[in-house]
Amino acid sequence: MNTAxxxxxxxLALVVAGATTAQAQGVNGSITATASVQAPITVSGTRGxxxxxxxxxxxxxxxxxxxxxxxxxxxxxxxxxxxxxxTLPGNLTFxxxxxxxxxxxxxxxxxxxxxxxxxxxxxxxxxxxxxxxSGALFFFVGATVSPPxxxxxxxxxxxxxxxxxx
Numbered sequence: 070m071n072t073a074x075x076x077x078x079x080x081l082a083l084v085v086a087g088a089t090t091a092q093a094q095g096v097n098g099s100i101t102a103t104a105s106v107q108a109p110i111t112v113s114g115t116r117g118x119x120x121x122x123x124x125x126x127x128x129x130x131x132x133x134x135x136x137x138x139x140x141x142x143x144x145x146x147x148x149x150x151x152x153x154x155x156t157l158p159g160n161l162t163f164x165x166x167x168x169x170x171x172x173x174x175x176x177x178x179x180x181x182x183x184x185x186x187x188x189x190x191x192x193x194x195x196x197x198x199x200x201x202x203s204g205a206l207f208f209f210v211g212a213t214v215s216p217p218x219x220x221x222x223x224x225x226x227x228x229x230x231x232x233x234x235x
Contacts, residue, residue: 108204110145112233118210123168123225126218131211133176134183139210141231142181147204151233155191158227161214168225169215176209183209 118139123129131137145151155175160167178186179201189196191210200206208231 107146107149107235108144110143110151110233110235112231113142114139114229114231115142116140118212118229120214123214123216125216125220128213128215130213133174133188133209133211135211138183139229140181141208141210143200143206143208143231143233145200145204145206145233145235147200147202149204149235150197150199151206151235152195152197153208153231153233154193154195155210156193156228156230156232157191157212158229161225161227163221163223163225166221166223166225168220169217170212170227171215172213174211178207178209179205181205181207 116139118131119137120129120131121137143151143153155173157173158170161170162168173191175189175191176183176186177189177198178184179199180186186207198206210229
């Protein structure tokens with residue numbers, strides 16, 4: 070092998086060795102990833118809104134403090150803020166017949182009581198509330214039905230939905 074070839078091979082070996090040395094000089098850092106899983110949120114329709122017997126042409130109101138008021142129970146992470154919204158029917162229905170239901174009233178409390186909480190207008194607009202220190206919240210709903218004079222007899226129903234999230 071001639072001297073020029075030997076010099077070329079030696080230079081190439083030095084370059085490769087230098088590249089290996091440069092790679093070996095890297096440094097590392099690390100972090101810890103953490104997460105605190107909280108209690109899941111649950112919503113229960115505890116008691117339906119019950120108007121009882123209603124007569125054509127005579128409006129009937131169930132206030133949030135009345136025995137027939139609707140009640141939702143919410144549980145979740147203690148002392149945590151939640152967002153809530155209602156989906157409310159404009160009518161109770163029986164077949165193709167409609168019984169208008171409006172206006173709606175609401176009351177929210179950290180205890181299962183209509184004393185010591187706050188009134189609110191139930192609507193699809195999101196609002197905020199905070200779960201109690203034990204992770205509870207109660208929503209009471211009332212409304213007024215206004216049966217027309219010619220409303221046929223029957224069992225009229227509608228669905229009230231409460232959507233809650235953290």
